[in-house]
Amino acid sequence: MNRNAPDAGTVPHRPIANRFRSFLPVVVDIETGGLNAATDAVLQIAAVIVRADDKGLLYPAETHTTHVEPFEGANLDPKSLEFNGIDPDHPLRMAKPEEQALRQVFKPVRQEIRETGCTRAVLVGHNAWFDLGFLNAAVERTGIKRNPFHPFSCFDTATLAGLAYGQTVLARAVKASGAGWDGREAHSAIYDAEKTAELFCAIVNRWDELNGFPDYGALAR
Template sequence: MLKDRFRKFLPVVVDLETGGFNSKKNAILEIAIQLIDEENSMLVLGESHRFHIEPFQDLLVDDDALEFLKLDLNHPLRVAVDEKFALDSIFKIINKQKNKYECSRAILVGHNAFFDHSFLLEACLRNDIKKSPFHPFSLIDTVSLGVLATKQTVLARVCKELNISYDNEEAHSAAYDAMVTAEVFCKIINDYDFNTISTN
């Protein structure tokens, strides 16, 4: 059972796109989660969910960040929602998945997971969200897993070593990055489990 693999923690891959690197001063612009399911004792990708987010009042969006993300906040097809609405919606989805697998908490999985986690913590504080499904400080970082499995830390290079497709044109979209990070996570965990089982 999935609940027994990570000490009753439900792994949920999270990726944020932000208006800078300071979690206290810069706005969240996009959030995506990639759920993880289990089939025949293997971790597989489940549903994905994404929200474009209106920058929270008085938080900064750096021009350099928008250029890097190739993001136009005023694009007519960018349907953005309030930050609290996005977080409440995401957390409800995670809690439903958590109950499905009888897990006690979710644990955030990310590439440089501390970055995404720090922004989530600040967003919960400013929106007075007291019950996040995520563990308050434990994380699973695919940088650490990636360097162990491939000797690489950059996501694109980790993917290359693992024979996972990576499209530079799609990169830095929260939904795409969450999906690719989830593929890395599942492959490394599945391969480790298989090798451990086969050698014992």
């Protein structure tokens, strides 16, 4: 049984392609070896695909993740490694080369774009400029031609949460939304991406509940 299915005949189907001007929101969190996207290593990527149920309510659907080998010559700042708890040389990380890691994450995103009728993915992140910068730098380094993500547009949950709840720190924003937060799990790409996805969906769903589902088709006519 589909937990998101509405009562038959009561709610029109609202595809996610109609909600964000044909963009597919994908929540991304990237753990890194520093703060400089041009010089510092990408160490872990997690991407959460967001879907809409028949009522148009958003929910986190699938998480795709991989550990990443530092690219040749990459900087690894000890303070960043202490912060995220990643040991780049740990034998159980099963990290993949950067190009292979990106292709692994991009493949299900492209498939979701096709299946939903969207035209491109848009990165959703908490302080999204950071994750988008590292993603773009990795794409440029690896020479990948078919990046499914928009190169500069993004949705920032720090900004959205500041508007909705008066909080910009992820942990505080998640708590303000009514969801739980486990500080022991924080700074893992998977955990942070999934909590960011919950936060994004909660804000958008609450907005639509209060203001109605936007009819962008009508605005374009």
